[in-house]
Amino acid sequence: MTQGKNKKLGKKKGQKKTIDPLARKEWFELTAPVPFSAGGFGYTCINKSAGTVVATEAIKGRVVEASLADLQGQSDQMAWRKVKLVIDDVEGTRCRTSFYGLDSTKDKIFGMIKKRQTLIETQVEARSSDGYILRIFMIAFTKSIKNQQRKTTYAQRSQIKDIRKKIVEIVLKEVSKKSITQLLNFFNQEALSKEILKATRAIFPLQNITLRKVKLVKRPKVDAQKLREFYDDSQRSKGTVRRHGQAEDQSALNLIKQGQIEKEQTQQESE
Template sequence: MAKKVAGKVRDKWKLKSWLTVLASPSFGSAPIVRIPVTDAEKARGRVVETTLYDILKQDPQHYSFKLYFQVDRVEGETAHTVLRGHEYSREYLRSLVRRGSSMSDLIKDYRTKDGYLVRVYCIAFSQGRMNTSKKHDLRSVMDRVIGERASSLTYDQFAQEMVLQKIASDVYNEAKKVTHLRHVGLRKSKLIRMPEGAQPKPQETVLAAA
């Protein structure tokens, strides 16, 4: 019986092209990572994970801030993104917990001036114990400050102030009138809904190289 001659094996990697993924404009459109694709349009919706330090290259503490960017359009060999969310690393969040200190948090959805719906997770740690009344007052301050900023900013502007903790600083300045605080931060965010026509199809997450 004649042996079957093996056909030439196609190298799938040679069929792929490479796209440079950029951070959203609110983070200077900095290059994040290069990803291989067989069809550039299929990159739309892909999520890339990186850290704030990898973008700004400034404060080493920014390694503790994880950022998730989702590709929303492709132009040539460049993939543009929108911030899909951010969060504190688990290690950083654990380091904030101290004995003799109370925690108050708020999780709520806000709509930006240009129609993006964002879920924001705000957290605060006091220097001493807080009673139920002070925790309630603290959450009211969080809600008011974050709501005012969201309604007055576009999503790109809101995302920048949220991740860089500018909004958290505004919350702190108001909340310190309620009680003595040790830390206030927007520990996490999640983009829930984009305006109609701006929604990319969700795909897998890609880790940016360190």
């Protein structure tokens, strides 16, 4: 069909302008509470304030996840431990977070599961001294002893029941007398696993006793005074504190500006 007879042929469709989605975003720095040694551990973005929606209010309640190795300023230790933090307050471009939960990577858990041993799982719901209700999941494995004739190390049902009872007693006792800040330091040092190992030695030898997960069931209202306690630098655990990455931020800003200049030049040339 020729161009003259078809009116639609030859007409160019209106091209939509490509808008960079990151141009509408606003970036905030994430800061970790006590006892984590790292001050700033990352960044998060949200849409800029528009109309009745304020960015600093909309970002509150967002849950972020980070590795314990990053929060403690370490590179190779406790990288399998994942820490969940919730944003409670925004001061300028810095977000103040508080504890929301703990978890473990699947690689760590799968690496401990082996043949010819018994896996023992226990969950306990306990209340801390400052009103936090936590659901704690513990995992343990039976261990073979020296000069053992059997290939398997299976525990009897009565022994598993006694081990679970001991774990519940120890967890309830330790959690009830500590605040959430003290509990975080207690969990990070794996002190709970050491106490369970000593208490259950007479029942059945265990290995790889691990705090698998901590879920925050209920927490008290976090006010300004509580946040100040969480961010008291004198109570922070000593360690290598990460720098906030100012040089990287500046280079990233330069790249963004350069990209914007190139886009404006291409638009002017096309016009």
